[in-house]
Amino acid sequence: MVHRTLCNAGVLALGLALAACEDDTESLLDASDGDAGNDAAPEPRAIELSFEGRVGSAVFDCTQTYDQIGTSKVRVSFSDFRLYVYDVRLIDEADQEIPLALTQDGEFQYEDVALLDFEDRTGSCANGTAVTNTLVKGTLPAGSFKGLRFGVGVPSALNHTNPPETPAPLNLMTMAWTWQAGRLFTRLDARVETDSGNRPPFLIHLGSDRCTGNPGAGQPVSCARPNRAEVELASFDPERDKIVLDYAQLVAGVALDDDQGGESGCMASESDPECQSIFGRLGVDPVSGSRGADAQVVFSVEPK
Amino acid sequence: MKRRLSTALGLGALLVGCEPDVGSQLDAAPSDAAASADADTQDGAAEGDSATSDAGQDGYAWELPQGFPLPNVPADNPMTADKVELGRHLFYDKRLSGNGTQACASCHKQELAFTDGRATGLGSTGEAHTRGSMSLANVAYTATLTWANNLVRELERQAQVPMFGEEPVELGLAGMEDELLQRLRAEPRYEELFPAAFPADSDPFSVLNITRAIASFQRTLLSGDSPFDRHSHGDDSGFSDGAKRGELLFNSERFECFHCHGGFALADSVNHSGNRTEELFHNTALYNIDLEGGYPPSNTGLYELTGNRNDMGRFKAPTLRNIALTAPYMHDGSIASLSEVLDHYAAGGRTITDGPYAGRGFDNPFKSEFLHGANPPMTEPERQDLIAFLESLTDQGFITNPKFADPWAAK
Numbered sequence: 001m002v003h004r005t006l007c008n009a010g011v012l013a014l015g016l017a018l019a020a021c022e023d024d025t026e027s028l029l030d031a032s033d034g035d036a037g038n039d040a041a042p043e044p045r046a047i048e049l050s051f052e053g054r055v056g057s058a059v060f061d062c063t064q065t066y067d068q069i070g071t072s073k074v075r076v077s078f079s080d081f082r083l084y085v086y087d088v089r090l091i092d093e094a095d096q097e098i099p100l101a102l103t104q105d106g107e108f109q110y111e112d113v114a115l116l117d118f119e120d121r122t123g124s125c126a127n128g129t130a131v132t133n134t135l136v137k138g139t140l141p142a143g144s145f146k147g148l149r150f151g152v153g154v155p156s157a158l159n160h161t162n163p164p165e166t167p168a169p170l171n172l173m174t175m176a177w178t179w180q181a182g183r184l185f186t187r188l189d190a191r192v193e194t195d196s197g198n199r200p201p202f203l204i205h206l207g208s209d210r211c212t213g214n215p216g217a218g219q220p221v222s223c224a225r226p227n228r229a230e231v232e233l234a235s236f237d238p239e240r241d242k243i244v245l246d247y248a249q250l251v252a253g254v255a256l257d258d259d260q261g262g263e264s265g266c267m268a269s270e271s272d273p274e275c276q277s278i279f280g281r282l283g284v285d286p287v288s289g290s291r292g293a294d295a296q297v298v299f300s301v302e303p304k
Numbered sequence: 305m306k307r308r309l310s311t312a313l314g315l316g317a318l319l320v321g322c323e324p325d326v327g328s329q330l331d332a333a334p335s336d337a338a339a340s341a342d343a344d345t346q347d348g349a350a351e352g353d354s355a356t357s358d359a360g361q362d363g364y365a366w367e368l369p370q371g372f373p374l375p376n377v378p379a380d381n382p383m384t385a386d387k388v389e390l391g392r393h394l395f396y397d398k399r400l401s402g403n404g405t406q407a408c409a410s411c412h413k414q415e416l417a418f419t420d421g422r423a424t425g426l427g428s429t430g431e432a433h434t435r436g437s438m439s440l441a442n443v444a445y446t447a448t449l450t451w452a453n454n455l456v457r458e459l460e461r462q463a464q465v466p467m468f469g470e471e472p473v474e475l476g477l478a479g480m481e482d483e484l485l486q487r488l489r490a491e492p493r494y495e496e497l498f499p500a501a502f503p504a505d506s507d508p509f510s511v512l513n514i515t516r517a518i519a520s521f522q523r524t525l526l527s528g529d530s531p532f533d534r535h536s537h538g539d540d541s542g543f544s545d546g547a548k549r550g551e552l553l554f555n556s557e558r559f560e561c562f563h564c565h566g567g568f569a570l571a572d573s574v575n576h577s578g579n580r581t582e583e584l585f586h587n588t589a590l591y592n593i594d595l596e597g598g599y600p601p602s603n604t605g606l607y608e609l610t611g612n613r614n615d616m617g618r619f620k621a622p623t624l625r626n627i628a629l630t631a632p633y634m635h636d637g638s639i640a641s642l643s644e645v646l647d648h649y650a651a652g653g654r655t656i657t658d659g660p661y662a663g664r665g666f667d668n669p670f671k672s673e674f675l676h677g678a679n680p681p682m683t684e685p686e687r688q689d690l691i692a693f694l695e696s697l698t699d700q701g702f703i704t705n706p707k708f709a710d711p712w713a714a715k
Contacts, residue, residue, distance in 0.1 A: 127479030162461055164512035173468040173511065174479045180609070181455040210611045216378065216458035226613070262601075263471065270611065 007164045035218070042140035047238050049148070050090065050304060051134045053081055057250040063192070065125030065292060069248055079201065080128055080189040081118040083245075084154050085231075088136055090110070090238065091147030098145070099243040100138040102111065108169050113154055113267060115169035116245075126142040148236040148301075152206075152282065153185035153228035155249035159208060160215040177207045181215045185228065188247060190265075192256045199257040203265035204250070204278060208289070215236060223276075225289025227268050229282040231299045242304045253277030329408055369528025371564065372568055374546060374577035375444035383523065389711075390501040391521025393494070394514055394712040399487040400467065401428040402476030408518065409710065411437040412472075415703050418525065418625030424638025426469055433471040434602045437636045441625045444523035445706035447575040447583050451635045452605040452619045454583060457575075459519035460512075485509050527625045527702035528568065530646075535696070543696055550693025553686055559650070560674035561590045564621035569625040570658055570697065574639035589653030589671035590634060597670045600661055603636050616670050626702065630694045652677025 042269045043201070053060030055076070065077045089097040100179075102109040108117070112137045119128040122168065136150075154160075154170065158245040162177045170183065177184050185206045206227050215222030222225065262272030269275055270287050279286035283296035307478075325602045364383035366374065377383055394400060394409045406428040412418035417442035420426075425433035425489040428486050435451050448454060449462040488494050489509055502508035502519055505689045531542035532551075554561045554671055557654045564572045564586060575581040589600045599605060599617040606615035639648060648654050652675045653665030665671070682690075702708070 015309070129479075162465070162512075164510065164515065173477070173481055174465065176464065176468060177472075178461070178464040178469050179453060181461065187349060207465075211455055211609070212457070214457055215455065216461055221455070267471070 001303060007110070036296045043142065044101075044190070046296050047090070047137070049100075049136040049238060050242040051116050051136070051187050052242050052244050053116075053134070054244050054246045054247065054248070056073040060118050060123070060129075061123070062119050062125035065102045066248070069190075070251045070254055070256040070259050074199070074255075074257045075143070075193040076190040076202070076256065077124040077193075078188075078190055079120065079124055079126055080174075081125070081247075082176070082186065082189070083116050083152060083186040084113055084183065085116060085136065086113040086151045086153060088114070088138065088150040089148070089232075090140060090145040090236075091149065093146060097149060098143065100136070100140050102136065102138040105137070106168060107131075109137065110167045110170055111158060113158060113170065115175070117169075117212075129172075129225070131139045145238060146235065148231075148233045148238070149181050150231050151228050152231060153208070153226070154183045156221070156223070158206070159183050159223075160211070160213070160221040166189070168254075175300060177205070178240075180211060181204050181221065182211065182223075183209050188250070190247075190251075190256065193273070194257045200259065201249070202256040203263065203267065205263075205265070205267045206282075207268050208266050213238075225268070225270065227279075227284060227289040229284050229296055229298075230291055231296055233301050236301050240303055244300050244302050246298060246300065249294070250278060250281055253281065308585050319458075320406040325449075350409035365428055367524075367526065369526055369532075369533065372442075372526065372528050373579070375523055376575055376577055377444075377523065378460065380640075380653040381448055381519060384501065386497070386500040387502075387517050387520040388524050389521075390497040391517035391519070393497060393711050394518050395521055396424070396712055397488075400477070400514075401489070401704070402478075402480050403428055405590055406475055408475075410441050411466075414705075414708050414710075415629075417527070417629045417699075421631070423632045425474065426477045427474040430472045432481040432562060433472055433474065433543050435635050436632070439527045439626060439630050440526035440620060441523060441623055441699075442569055443577050445569050445574045446571070446620075446621055446623075447581045448577060448585075450620075452585055452608070454585075454609055460515045463515040465519050473615075481511055484511070484514075488514075502611055515668075523667060525708055527699040529586040529701045530625065531697040532693070533699075543686040544692055546689045546692035548693075549686075549698040550689035550691070550696075553690050554693050558678050559682075560676070560688070561649070563674050565624045566673070570588055570625050571621050573620055585615065585620055586621070586672040587668060587670040587675075588634075588649075589617075590636075590638065590648070591617060591654070591656065591661055591667045591673045592665050593661055595663060595667065597668045598663075600636075605635070614670060617668065618670070624694065624697055626698050628698050629703065642694055643687060646687055646690055647681065649675070650678040650682035 053065040058064065058066060060078070060081055062078060065075050067073070067075050069076045077262040088102070090100060092098055102112055102114060104110065108115045109254050115133060116132065117129065117133045119125040121128045121130045127285035134154070158166070158170060159182045162169065163171050163173055175186045175187060186204055189206040190202045192202050208223035208226050208228070210224035211221050213219055215221050220303050236243070254277050262269050262274070266272050266275040266278045270289070280292060280294065281297050283292050283294060284290070285292035364385070367376070398404050400409045411420045411425050413420055420437045422436065424435055425437045427433065438451065443459065447457065449456055449459065450465070456465065467477045471479050487497055488498070498508040498513065505513065531547070534541070535543035553559050564584070566572065567574065573582060573584045578696065587605070587656050593599065597616050604616055606618040607613070631641060633645045635640070639645050651666065653668060653671060655664045655666065656662050666677070
């Protein structure tokens with residue numbers, strides 16, 4: 001099983017890497033197919049995790065507006081609603097974490113990272129993509145699972161790769177944090193309306209900061225503030241349940257029309273007042289950028 | 305395990321690029337990628353001192369000014385004349401902005417040594433940058449890029465910031481990769497330029513190749529034929545007596561200019577074949593908000609990346625080449641003239657008496673040790689001599705070289 005997973009990932013990575021070249025692609029793929037055909041391993045179980053973007057009780061939609069958001073109860077619409085998740089694990093009955101081997105689809109999943117893309121470039125979502133993705137697909141050994149854990153973000157080994165040299169979904173320039181040589185883990189961009197008119201957009205762009213290294217030379221980059229959230233959903237049945245991401249919960253502690261400093265919204269800065277609340281609600285300590293004292297409250301489980 | 309293996313394979317292969325022997329490249333890829341910069345630096349040690357024009361690297365005919373070392377070039381983007389020519393076209397092409405109003409050259413004008421004459425840059429959608437457009441003269445040698453960034457050190461990746469960045473919007477291409485490529489495919493000249501520059505690619509139109517070509521063009525923007533340079537090589541015909549006196553002052557411990565603006569680059573943080581790169585950032589005592597060394601919140605320098613209080617207000621020392629052409633000065637354009645810049649340095653800091661940024665820069669606890677103020681103070685004749693020296697750094701050939709000019713203008 002481990003062997004098969006490894007081969008699948010390798011084959012797809014190779015396939016993508018070689019796509020621009022002409023020679024020998026066939027033979028490499030053929031060789032690996034042979035490995036994958038080894039039927040001594042038990043059949044893996046295919047899993048699809050369903051995610052739903054929400055704003056309070058309403059399903060996220062680029063063409064909708066949502067009222068009563070944040071502490072000052074403003075109206076919002078959205079220009080973007082995307083995020084990366086990674087390191088997806090299901091919890092079995094023995095409380096063991098079983099990694100979900102993501103299907104390498106060449107579009108939304110690469111290695112152990114998946115892009116959740118709720119925007120479809122309609123309505124107020126001007127700069128996104130027409131395609132959406134609300135599923136995380138993969139395989140794991142047959143078994144019985146009771147819970148789910150995953151990270152929000154891009155793991156360090158992939159975060160600082162050069163976007164146009166990295167397979168999808170890590171090649172989206174809109175999800176690149178160019179001057180930090182990393183990725184935006186979340187791109188949750190709201191337009192804010194009050195009775196007195198439009199306010200500056202409220203942008204939630206989380207990503208690792210306080211980084212050092214030389215990504216151009218392929219050397220490791222390390223970041224003092226990783227700013228990745230860890231989500232644990234203790235009771236989750238992948239067949240019956242979906243995972244809800246609620247924007248209203250994420251911004252429940254901030255006034256979207258009255259930014260207190262730094263960038264409008266939260267761009268991960270430890271000195272940005274809005275990040276204090278937003279990080280906390282994702283279970284991330286706003287100073288260290290590591291796991292905080294309290295669990296996240298933005299993701300929850302509901303029946304499909 | 306899985307992650308490591310497939311990262312090495314996928315990224316390694318992509319980084320190295322596609323050349324004949326796929327199999328062996330995959331084997332070698334991880335170490336190649338990891339070692340490229342170091343290898344360049346060390347392997348080139350023997351050539352560094354004796355570099356002259358047309359010294360070759362990967363067969364490329366550099367036109368190096370006298371005394372200039374070979375630049376380091378990323379192993380995955382070797383120089384070729386075809387790539388440079390494509391890059392020049394892209395650099396001057398307004399299709400590289402979302403709304404078609406700006407090109408790279410809009411903020412980097414050749415006649416101003418590839419600056420724009422503004423205090424701070426102005427993006428394609430009208431959004432102001434917090435910092436001024438930097439000169440691109442000899443950018444092939446800068447160890448770090450932009451005013452204060454310790455992460456983005458390759459021109460290929462730096463190009464992504466103005467193209468796709470949104471804080472602030474510069475060229476405004478975020479979310480428009482496909483449209484950008486469509487626009488370029490529709491241009492007849494690119495039908496030849498892209499395949500010529502990237503002959504191994506079945507489809508050479510890509511964001512990656514755009515950044516590689518622009519970077520290649522930028523590496524050719526070499527400026528080293530000013531009156532100062534000719535003076536250095538024994539020809540004083542264009543170097544006035546005032547400039548000679550100014551040069552002595554420039555290199556004196558009283559004025560301290562040379563520490564950060566010395567060497568062939570007239571900057572202290574350089575990267576070239578054969579050197580050990582130093583990455584240096586300095587606080588030059590322009591501000592001291594609240595007496596705690598603070599800089600305006602929108603422009604805190606290296607602190608913005610590191611969060612280390614000691615990095616407050618630390619910026620790269622830009623090259624002084626063509627400095628007479630690149631007013632206004634400092635990272636935020638807050639000093640209008642060279643004469644006032646000299647006042648600032650000679651005083652060891654700037655005092656702002658009122659407003660939100662009020663403070664006595666001289667007392668900034670993070671300021672460079674060289675900002676001690678001239679003692680005895682600068683005299684008026686000394687000011688004139690220093691200005692004469694700074695004006696001798698203007699390279700007329702650089703700002704008129706047709707190889708650096710707009711290829712779309714002629715036709």
